[in-house]
Every structure is written in structure tokens, then in C-alpha cells.
Amino acid sequence: MKFDAILIEPRIRAMTEAGHWRDKTADDHFDACLAADPDALALSALSVATGERHDLTWTELDLLADRAAIGLRRLGVGRNDVVTCQLPNGWQFVATYLGCSRIGAVFNPVMHIFREHELLFMLRHGESKVFVVPKVFRGFDHEAMAERMRPDLPDLRRVVVASGEGPNSFETLLCNPAFDAERSTIRPDSRLGPNDVCQLIYTSGTTGEPKGVMHTANTMYSNLAAFSDRLGLTGQDTVLMFSPMAHQTGFMYGLLLPLMLRSRFIVMDVWDRLQAAKVIETDKVGFTMASTPFLIDLSGAVEDSGADTSSLRVFLCAGTAIPGPVVERAQRVLGAKVISAWGMTENGAVTVVRPSDPDSRSIDSDGLPLPGMEIQIRDRNGRPAGPGVEGELFVRGCSNFGGYLKRPHLNNVDAEGWFDTGDIARADAEGYIRICGRSKDIIIRGAENIPVIEVEAILFKHPAVQSVAIVGYPDERLGERACAFVVPKPGQTLTFEDMQAFLKSHHLAIQYWPERLEIRDALPATASGKIQKFALRKMLREEVGTS
Structure with missing residues (x-):
């Protein structure tokens, strides 16, 4: 696959000199975790339906990642080939991503809710070589769906089935102990560079078809560095993620972020409010991030169960405005600081409230821009709008994406690098923004x-x-x-x-x-x-x- 990420090259020098692009990839961060404490607990993967729990050290996760890399290579996957993954949150998802990264493949996470209508377009457009699915998830047979689609996917070489049996099973193709003898053949020079496209993720837009957002290690990790600095997150903060890792929230802040922080991370395959409250208590979770409904549910679960969530320092809430009573209840019940934020698949979190801000900021605003990102609100004449004036929201900076795959005409970036978000917003005199609506039909x-x-x-x-x-x-x-x-x-x-x-x-x-x-x-x-x-x-x- 040839990736037309035309928005990367013009920014390399400026972003590097400013210190935003630090040229560290997920492989570099994983290597640092492995070297620092190889036997430390890295990942805990919980299956709510079965009650199963897999606890993996960095050494054990390293082994699984190598197996996945070798397995994918044996299936004909090479540098810049796309691997599509529809798995729920779990160790298999993490191992597949890390395996892709080690052989220079591009990871394409897709939501488990997608069916043939969405997936046929995405897999064709991304020229996916391998499609990794669960056998059955939430009562739906993903394997059967994938097999029905195969005749219409000329680039697809193999369907890999997690929790399945037979020759197409994950355990046979991507987690086979027989591959261990080949671990030394995984060469560091197979890895992608920090400015190479490493993630392809589709977002719904107004054109009637999904758009393939291209990200690099530098675009994503420049966001995560500024994000963690603002929130004061460290390696001591265990991260819990119940938002799907096939969504940018789950992927960046539930997988990439803990690698950078060298912190332990916990993932849940489906949302269960009582189970989440229990995990926060028993595993001393320090940070999580999700949308408002999760915050409401978790607060209710703690009220019902009496779980001790005092370890939870930050619950970052994004996606929609947070009603004042929800914030007040959550901070009273959970004991965590509720932080509001705004962002997009194309650029991650752009504006984030500071932990030192009064609670009202998370109720009345969507935060301040993170370092490395700029915002501009334009009035109906295309000029910068003053405080309190609603207008079209534009952003530019380090975490902006590389462009839409095969659709550069839809990139919506002007000659000065400003990306048209399609949202309507206003800013106050201190620079805090509030999303007021959307100019795009979504x-x-x-x-x-x-x-x-x-x-x-x-x-x-x-x-x-x-x-x-x-x-x-x-x-x-x-x-x-x-x-x-x-x-x-x-x-x-x-x-x-x-x-x-x-x-x-x-x-x-x-x-x-x-x-x-x-x-x-x-x-x-x-x-x-x-x-x-x-x-x-x-x-x-x-x-x-x-x-």
C-alpha cells in the first residue's frame, strides 16, 4: 500500500525543532518498558462475560507480540501492508497491534459494531491483507460474516479468528509456540519510522462513506506527551480502558498512553458498571477516559456497591458536554477530578481542562488547547472571531493527522495548515472553548x-x-x-x-x-x-x- 499522507512532510522540521515530534514509536516505548522492569505486571485483560482474566508481564507480552509478528509475516504481511482488527478489548488486540508494529505493518482497528455494509468499503479501500475477528462477540458470528465477505475482497489473504478452532484460529496463526524459534529473525530495521503511517482508522463524515485517517507515531505521541503532562499522569497511574480500543479514545489513551508512561494498563471487553467499580477498587486505578454515559453509570455503580474508588485521580470525559449535576455527583461519589476535553479522530484530544481549574470549567467549557496545538474560530466572513462569538473551529499543530487515504481533496487543510473541523465553537477571553454545534451533518x-x-x-x-x-x-x-x-x-x-x-x-x-x-x-x-x-x-x- 502506498500512503499519501501529504500533511506530514511539510511539518517535520518545525514540529521537530519545537520539540513536539520526538521521534519515538510504540516499539521504542515498549522496549523501554521491557528494559526497565521486564517482570512487572503490564497488561490485565478482563472478559466480563466469562469472568476470565489474563495478567501479563512485559516479558510475556513481548513473547506474544513476537509470535503475532512472525505469524503475520508467515501470512505474507510486510512493510506498509494493512492488517484490519475487529477484536474487542483484550490481550489478542494488544498483541496483534504490537506484532504489526514489529514488522512495519499498518494497523487498522475497526469497531466491533460494524457489519458488511461498513466493512466491505473499509477493507477494500485500505487494501487489507489480513482480517482479525472474534469467533462470536455479543452473540454475533463475526467469523461467518468475514467468510461471507471474502469473495468481494480481492486483497484479503486470510481471516484470523480469535477464540476459534482449526487452521484459521488466532492460536494457530498468530500465537503459535512453534514460532518461538524464529524470534531472532524479527529485525529492528523492519519497524516503521516515526513519520511513517502506522495507523489507519476510519471516521464517519458527510460524504456518505467513511474516511481513512492516517496517523504516524509522531502525530499520536506528540498528543499523548502534552496530554499526560497537563493531567500530571505518571507511570504510577494504572490506566483502565473500557472504551473500545478500536476507537481512537481506547487506542490512544488505553494502549499507546500506558506504553509511553511505562504504566500498567487494564482493559475490559464490554462495559459493566459494577465490574468497572470493582476493578478500580482492587487494582487501584488512577486514570480512565470515556464519554458521559460511562461516567453516569460508574457513579451509580459506586453508590450501589460502596466500592472504594479513592485511587482514581482523573476521569477524563469527552464526546459531549457534561451536565453540571453529573460532574458534581461524580466528584462527590468517585472522589476523582472530572476533566472535560474535546478532540477528533484526526488529531486526538485538542483542548483539555487543567486539573487545577475549578470544577465549573468542566461544566461550562471543553478546555484549553494542549501545547503544540492552536485553535482559531472564524466568523462568517472568515476572520478570527472575538471572545464569546460563535464561529467555525479550525485547528493546527503537532497532532493533526497525515491526511485521508486516497482522498487528499477532502483533507480540509488550508495553505497555512489550518484544519477545518466542521464544528461550531466559541472561546472566552482566557481561551477556553465551548463546542456549540456542528456545521457538518453528523x-x-x-x-x-x-x-x-x-x-x-x-x-x-x-x-x-x-x-x-x-x-x-x-x-x-x-x-x-x-x-x-x-x-x-x-x-x-x-x-x-x-x-x-x-x-x-x-x-x-x-x-x-x-x-x-x-x-x-x-x-x-x-x-x-x-x-x-x-x-x-x-x-x-x-x-x-x-x-
Whole structure:
């Protein structure tokens, strides 16, 4: 695969001289962990459904990573080849990533919620050579899905199945003790450099198809260094991650961050609020990061169980605004500092509240820019907006991505390096920002982006649908939910159950399905026929607010 990460080269000199790009890769950080304390506990992987727990030292994790590297190499994976991984949080996910890194392969994590509709595009677009899936996860047979897809994926050489049996099993292909004799053949010069693309991760946008975000070690670790400095995180802070590591939150802050800190990390394959509270108590967790619903659930779990979470210093909450009562309750119950932040797959956390700030900052703002990152809010005339004025949010700096794979025309970066986030924001006189909305047509449900245009395109295919528009409406727990406004064709009807069945037949991830259906005779539109979604949002807010 040839990666067109055209946004990297122009920044190398300036970012390096400024000290933001330190040319350290995940391999370098892992080597440091291994050298410092090889027998220290590194990773604890918990399976909520089975109750299994795998505790691995750095030495044991090193062995598994080498096996994965050799296994992938035997499958024909080489430098700059893409390996797609749909595994839930677990030691297999971590070993697969580290194995890719050791042979110069590019890691492509994909969410376990994705089905054929999303995955066929992603694996084709990324020219993936190997697809690693669980046999069954949350009652869904991923192996069967992967095998159905294979005829339509000409670049795919092998499907690897975790917790499966037979010749395609993870244990046979990527974790085989027979590979140990070849460990000495893994050469350091096979590794990718700090400015090479090492991660390909897809994000939903407004074009109707996912976009492949390209990151390097320097773009991601420049963010993590500034992030950990701001929060005062050290190797003494055990990191707990229950957000999926196939999402940038879980990947960067649950996997890459502890490698850099040389800290122990714990991962959970599914969310269980009582189990999370217990883990924080027994394993003395110091840091975790997730969206608002997790914070609400964890606070309730501690109230119900009486778990001692006094070790938890920081709960960083991003994705949606945090209601004041949620912050107050969490800090009272958990004893942790609740920190708000804002960021994107394209650049990681960009703005973060400081731990020394009053609690109100996490309620009323999304934080200050991290060192190495700049923000600019532009008014309707394209000029920098003053304090308190809403405008389009642009960012530039060290952690900005390398570009969208095969779509440089969509990079949205101007000649001065400013990336158009598509968000609307305002800043106060001290530089704290507040995200006010989005200029792009997307809904954020529980910190997960819903690609509105893509869902609308599917519903337009329904024989009963004449017109459709999907908008978000506020939800206390998830931030937003999706509602489909539909105008049926004359003489036709559409029920909520009909809509769900149709989306299921198109193999769309269930998290993308609208959770409300409104049937209308017509939709508000401009003179040119463009649907006025702001009017639909207003209508829905009023209805939800009075319901």
C-alpha cells in the first residue's frame, strides 16, 4: 500500500525543532518498558462475560507480540501492508497491534459494531491483507460474516479468528509456540519510522462513506506527551480502558498512553458498571477516559456497591458536554477530578481542562488547547472571531493527522495548515472553548459518530420512502439520539419496525439505526428544495422537551 499522507512532510522540521515530534514509536516505548522492569505486571485483560482474566508481564507480552509478528509475516504481511482488527478489548488486540508494529505493518482497528455494509468499503479501500475477528462477540458470528465477505475482497489473504478452532484460529496463526524459534529473525530495521503511517482508522463524515485517517507515531505521541503532562499522569497511574480500543479514545489513551508512561494498563471487553467499580477498587486505578454515559453509570455503580474508588485521580470525559449535576455527583461519589476535553479522530484530544481549574470549567467549557496545538474560530466572513462569538473551529499543530487515504481533496487543510473541523465553537477571553454545534451533518450518540448521509441513503432505497431526513435530538445519557423524518410515497406506509428490518437487511451497524421515526406529509424546505434540518431539530427539541 502506498500512503499519501501529504500533511506530514511539510511539518517535520518545525514540529521537530519545537520539540513536539520526538521521534519515538510504540516499539521504542515498549522496549523501554521491557528494559526497565521486564517482570512487572503490564497488561490485565478482563472478559466480563466469562469472568476470565489474563495478567501479563512485559516479558510475556513481548513473547506474544513476537509470535503475532512472525505469524503475520508467515501470512505474507510486510512493510506498509494493512492488517484490519475487529477484536474487542483484550490481550489478542494488544498483541496483534504490537506484532504489526514489529514488522512495519499498518494497523487498522475497526469497531466491533460494524457489519458488511461498513466493512466491505473499509477493507477494500485500505487494501487489507489480513482480517482479525472474534469467533462470536455479543452473540454475533463475526467469523461467518468475514467468510461471507471474502469473495468481494480481492486483497484479503486470510481471516484470523480469535477464540476459534482449526487452521484459521488466532492460536494457530498468530500465537503459535512453534514460532518461538524464529524470534531472532524479527529485525529492528523492519519497524516503521516515526513519520511513517502506522495507523489507519476510519471516521464517519458527510460524504456518505467513511474516511481513512492516517496517523504516524509522531502525530499520536506528540498528543499523548502534552496530554499526560497537563493531567500530571505518571507511570504510577494504572490506566483502565473500557472504551473500545478500536476507537481512537481506547487506542490512544488505553494502549499507546500506558506504553509511553511505562504504566500498567487494564482493559475490559464490554462495559459493566459494577465490574468497572470493582476493578478500580482492587487494582487501584488512577486514570480512565470515556464519554458521559460511562461516567453516569460508574457513579451509580459506586453508590450501589460502596466500592472504594479513592485511587482514581482523573476521569477524563469527552464526546459531549457534561451536565453540571453529573460532574458534581461524580466528584462527590468517585472522589476523582472530572476533566472535560474535546478532540477528533484526526488529531486526538485538542483542548483539555487543567486539573487545577475549578470544577465549573468542566461544566461550562471543553478546555484549553494542549501545547503544540492552536485553535482559531472564524466568523462568517472568515476572520478570527472575538471572545464569546460563535464561529467555525479550525485547528493546527503537532497532532493533526497525515491526511485521508486516497482522498487528499477532502483533507480540509488550508495553505497555512489550518484544519477545518466542521464544528461550531466559541472561546472566552482566557481561551477556553465551548463546542456549540456542528456545521457538518453528523450526530454524536454516546461519543460515536453516526454518518447521517449514509443512513439516509439506505432509507431512500426503501420502496415506501419518498423523502427522508435524519436529525439528532438531545438525550441526557447519550448526548444525542437519531430521529428519522420520513415522507412516505402516496398510498404507502412505513412503521418503526419496517425501518429497523430494512436497515438490518442492509447490514448497517445497529448503533447507526434511528431510534425514533416521525412520519410527515412534507418536510420543511428552502425555495430550492433543500430540507431545513434546523427546523426539524427545533421541532424535535420542543417535542422531546415537553414529552
